[in-house]
Amino acid sequence: MSEANDRGTKKWTAMMMPEHERMLKQLRSEDEYKEKPILSEYQKAEIDTVLQLALKDDLTVELEHFKNKDYHKIKGKLLTVDVLNKCLKIDEAIIPLDNITGAWID
Secondary structure, three states, rough: OOOOHHHHHHHHOOOOOOOHHHHHHHHHHHHHOOOOOOOHHHHHHHHHHHHHHHHOOOEEEEEEEEOEEEEEEEEEEEEEOOOOOOOOEEEOOOEEEEEEEEEHHH
């Protein structure tokens, strides 16, 4: 937000009700939300290959996954890939396979 717009917002918030201030804060935070990407078949195959290699050779892997409207990264040993429940376990975290947006061997 530019300084001019921010100054205008500060000016008017003094006359707003607390409910309106909360709504404005919520709207600003929602503007920062990211959308979950749609992966191509090539990207999915690449992630699958990295996961198989990491599991087979007990390699450290870095995963990028989408959670709570933002991207998160986790690094560790891949313990299991549960195809039936469509999730994997890396260290102590359980991540749905559909939420993985990137995978790299570390």
